[in-house]
Amino acid sequence: MSGVPVNGSPAGAGLTVRNILRKAYLFTFLRGWAVWLSYPAQAFLTLVGWVVPVFFYFLLAGFLTSSSSGSPFAGNGQGYVAFFVVGLAFQGFVTSLYGMLAQRIRSEQMMGTLEHLLLSPTSPSAVLAYSTVFGIMLNLLAMAAILGVGAAFLGVVFHVALTAVVVSVVLLIVSNLGMAIIASSFILWMKQGNPVAVFFTLYTQLFGGVFFPVSYLPGGLQVVSYLIPLTFGLDAVRATLLSGAGFLPILPDLLWMVFYTVVTIPLGLWFFRWTLRRVREDGTLATY
Amino acid sequence: MDPVIDVRNLVKRFRGTRRTAFAPATPDSLALDHVDLAIPEGQIYGLIGANGAGKTTLLKVISTLLLPTSGEVRVLGHDLRTEEAAVRSCLGLVTNSERSFYYRLTGWQNLRYFTGLYGMDRTTLERRARPLVDRLGLSRAMDRDYRTYSTGMQRKLAFIRAFVLETPVLLLDEPTSSLDPLSSEEIRSLIAEECQARDQTVLLSANNLLDVERLAGRVGKMSQGRLTPVESASDLDESLRVARIWLRDPRSRVEATLRTWAGGSPGRPPVRWEVQERNQRTLLRVATEEPERMLPEFLQFLLGSGLAVESVDLRSVDLEEEFLLAAREAEAEASGASP
Numbered sequence: 001m002s003g004v005p006v007n008g009s010p011a012g013a014g015l016t017v018r019n020i021l022r023k024a025y026l027f028t029f030l031r032g033w034a035v036w037l038s039y040p041a042q043a044f045l046t047l048v049g050w051v052v053p054v055f056f057y058f059l060l061a062g063f064l065t066s067s068s069s070g071s072p073f074a075g076n077g078q079g080y081v082a083f084f085v086v087g088l089a090f091q092g093f094v095t096s097l098y099g100m101l102a103q104r105i106r107s108e109q110m111m112g113t114l115e116h117l118l119l120s121p122t123s124p125s126a127v128l129a130y131s132t133v134f135g136i137m138l139n140l141l142a143m144a145a146i147l148g149v150g151a152a153f154l155g156v157v158f159h160v161a162l163t164a165v166v167v168s169v170v171l172l173i174v175s176n177l178g179m180a181i182i183a184s185s186f187i188l189w190m191k192q193g194n195p196v197a198v199f200f201t202l203y204t205q206l207f208g209g210v211f212f213p214v215s216y217l218p219g220g221l222q223v224v225s226y227l228i229p230l231t232f233g234l235d236a237v238r239a240t241l242l243s244g245a246g247f248l249p250i251l252p253d254l255l256w257m258v259f260y261t262v263v264t265i266p267l268g269l270w271f272f273r274w275t276l277r278r279v280r281e282d283g284t285l286a287t288y
Numbered sequence: 289m290d291p292v293i294d295v296r297n298l299v300k301r302f303r304g305t306r307r308t309a310f311a312p313a314t315p316d317s318l319a320l321d322h323v324d325l326a327i328p329e330g331q332i333y334g335l336i337g338a339n340g341a342g343k344t345t346l347l348k349v350i351s352t353l354l355l356p357t358s359g360e361v362r363v364l365g366h367d368l369r370t371e372e373a374a375v376r377s378c379l380g381l382v383t384n385s386e387r388s389f390y391y392r393l394t395g396w397q398n399l400r401y402f403t404g405l406y407g408m409d410r411t412t413l414e415r416r417a418r419p420l421v422d423r424l425g426l427s428r429a430m431d432r433d434y435r436t437y438s439t440g441m442q443r444k445l446a447f448i449r450a451f452v453l454e455t456p457v458l459l460l461d462e463p464t465s466s467l468d469p470l471s472s473e474e475i476r477s478l479i480a481e482e483c484q485a486r487d488q489t490v491l492l493s494a495n496n497l498l499d500v501e502r503l504a505g506r507v508g509k510m511s512q513g514r515l516t517p518v519e520s521a522s523d524l525d526e527s528l529r530v531a532r533i534w535l536r537d538p539r540s541r542v543e544a545t546l547r548t549w550a551g552g553s554p555g556r557p558p559v560r561w562e563v564q565e566r567n568q569r570t571l572l573r574v575a576t577e578e579p580e581r582m583l584p585e586f587l588q589f590l591l592g593s594g595l596a597v598e599s600v601d602l603r604s605v606d607l608e609e610e611f612l613l614a615a616r617e618a619e620a621e622a623s624g625a626s627p
Contacts, residue, residue, distance in 0.1 A: 019407055026404040030397055031390065038392040038433075112387025115353050120405035121377045280355045283302055283319075283345070 023122065023130050032134030050092070050142040054149045057084045057211065082157075085150035086238050087210035089143045090169070094176045094204055094230050096142075098197040100135035101128065101184040109191070115286050124276055125269055128181060136173060159244035168240050168250065171257040172233030178264025185268070185275040191287065204230045229260040290365060291326035292457060292489040293333075293350065298323040298359035300345055300513075319345040321513035322359070327489055327506075329456075332479075334504025335493040336518070341510040343493035344384070347459045350491065351381050363457055377406075380450035384462035386442045395421075395430035395437070395445055402449050416452040420482075424448065424474065440471040447475060451482050458483065460492045464499055476502050530603055531583055533572040536596040539565040542572055545593045549586075556589075557582060569598065 037043055058081060108114035117127055150156035183196035204210065207221065208230035214222055225231045236253040239245035247254070279285045300320035307313035319342050327333045335343045348354040350361055352372050361368040363375045389398045403413050421427055424444040429437060437445065443466070450458060463479065464472035480503055483490050494500045500507055507518040535542055542563055549556060559582065560575040576582045579602055590597055 022404055022407070022409075026401050030393060030401045034397065035390060035392045110387075111390060112383075112385050113390060115383065116381070116388055116402060117405070119351060119353065119376055119379065119381055120402070121373055121407075122405045123373070277355065280353065281303075283348070283354055285353055 023126070024133055027130035028134045028137060032137070036134075036138070047145065050145045051149050053088060054085060054146055054154070057088065058154055081154050082150070082242050083213070083238070084211055085146060085154065085156050086241060087208075087234055089146040089150075090172060090234055090237055091204060091208060091210040091230065092142050092146070093136075093139045093169075093173060094208070094233075095197075095201040096139055097132070097135055097173070097176055097180040098183045098200050100138075101131060101180045102187040102197050104131045104135075105184045105187045106191075109188075109286055112286060118276075118285070124272065128184070128269075128272065132177065132180070156242075158241055161240045161244045161246050164240040164245065164247050164250065165237065167247070167254065168233065168236035171254055171261065172230070172237065174265070175229035175233065175257040175260040176264075178261070178266075178268035181265070181268030182271050185272045188272075188279055188285075189275045191284075200228075204228055207231070209234050226256075229257050232256040232260075289328065290362075292329045292364055293325065293327040293491060294360075294362040295323055295325040295346075295350070296360040298325075298346075298349065298361060299357045300342075300349055300354065301357045318513050320349065320356075320359075323513070323515045325508065325515060327491060329489055330484075330487040331505045332483060332490040332492060332503050334500035334507045335491065335510055335515075336497060336500055336507060337493075337510030339495070342513040342515075343510050344461055345513075346510070346515070347381075347461050347491060347493055351379055351459050352376050378455055378457050379459060380453050380455040380457070381459045382443075382446050382450045382461065382463055384465050386439055386466070388446060389434045389442070391435035392433060394433055395426060398434055398445065399449060399452070403452055406453055408452070413452060416454070417448055420448045420451055420478075424478065439466050440468065443467055443471070443475065447478060451478075454486060456486075456488060458488050458490045460490060462493055462495050464494075464496045472496065472498070479503055531574045531576065531579060531586075531600060532603065533574065533587075533590070533600050534598040535570045535572060535590070536598055537570060539563050539570045542570045542595060545590065545595060546572075548593070549589060556585070559586065 105114070108117060118124060122130075147156075147158070151158065179196065179200060183200070186196050207214070207217065207225040208228055209225065210230075214225045214231055217225060232253040236250040236257070239250050239253075276285075298320050299318070299322055302317045302319055304315040304317070305311070305313060321342075323342075323346060325333070325346075335346065337343050345354065349356050350363065350368070352368060352375055356368070361375075364378050366374040366378065368375050390401070393401065399413060399417055400410060421430055424447070426441060426444055426448070429441055434442070434445070443463075447463070450460075460479070464475050467475065476499060479490070479492075482488070490503075492499065492503060508515045509518050546561055546563075549559065557576075557578075562573045564571045564573075574583075574586065583600075583602070587597065587600065
């Protein structure tokens, strides 16, 4: 007698399409949507939280600047409103990716389900990967809401190069995944407080070209902004979403994001495994 | 035939912490002290011992949730250190915590989620779970959110989750803790029948000694991280007798007197004792394998020390007494006193 006699496969842990889809469904719809929507007030307030800042920055922009073609945002042809609408829509991807994975780990610790997750034949890395899917889906909704408000109420016009946009967004997400995994590892280890998530949220807002172009930063700080993949991601998305640019103009941005992906994801996974090993040595896996 | 669970020379040491401005340093602690254990296929092995004796730590190491410091653990021949995934796929675990499901999902959704992690489809789950659900009286609750479950229902769902996986090995940590006597009996019957039907090998830790008495084919006693085998529960009476001595003196006085027993005369054998205060009297339990030789001298010692002995009876040791004696010994050892 060995292994779990489930569906004839050893423990159902194999990488078959059926297994992957089943687990993606379990993590996304059961653990993700079913739980998220069971808190209707939270779901409603989250939606409000996505949309209200768009109006806030719109009013601020009107007060501080004139969004004329003479402004420094004319590169995209639509002034500051289009600039911050795209910045806001996609910066949320990054910051919530950092927060969401970490939050996921913490709530599993608090619910006592983490031990049972890790006891299953689904590997810890796969648990992380499946957990990310729900976060990404939620942020796609946020992105659609913010871009929709921009188009419907604030006059933002999109000239979309669809393939280039999709590639840019995918790379924007995966190039930030490694750091998100590191952030969640910190929660596993430190239980409370998430220095990586907090640091990156503030850091990306300040240096990532979300609310103002990187060129506004003093010379030395501009270099700092290129240490985060979001800067390149937003450049690429703005160009492809607002100006209809193809792959060629955004190639350097894409290559930088590939570079960050290749470097940070293995680093994140290594750090996660190291942390997991450490908490299993200390006996603090399920404590919070 | 190789044992299904094979533990050799297992040590688990938890690192202490350094002193900080806000908290004192804590020393290293030895949770498992060179534990050896071999459980053959189909056997239920019961672990008894006081809280903190190392029972849960042993279960967690075998289940891969804790890493051992040294030693060897094999489950169905798979080495814990090098074949962790294979070990995990052989195991079902029921922890002693109610917190192990998603509160906002129903019973069925929770089962679908956790068994799905093992690749189990919905049809197989329904087929395997339905009889258990019906038997444990959860049919009407399965479509309700887990947060509405009583403690007993939560424990039952945990058992269903473990049993539907049909793993060859089950680890049960205090399976009937926080259950009423009726539910406890239901769970015990379930464990006995299901495990026998599937020839499952079970390692069971228990504070409720009835669990061990009813279920375990072999029993081990854990104390300060050390595991010592006890004869099977039904054979306990042959190895040990317990004198139950009622005294009219307060517990503190009885304990103070007992501490002078071994030091009083070099020829005296050490005795295992345990004291409880009940209804303004003190019940002293003394365990011995040679009551005829030891008891007269011991009673003389008590009377000579000025204690008021009210009654004495001699009987076979039961598991509860074995447990209490072990706990008392552990306590004495921890405080540096002779038991």
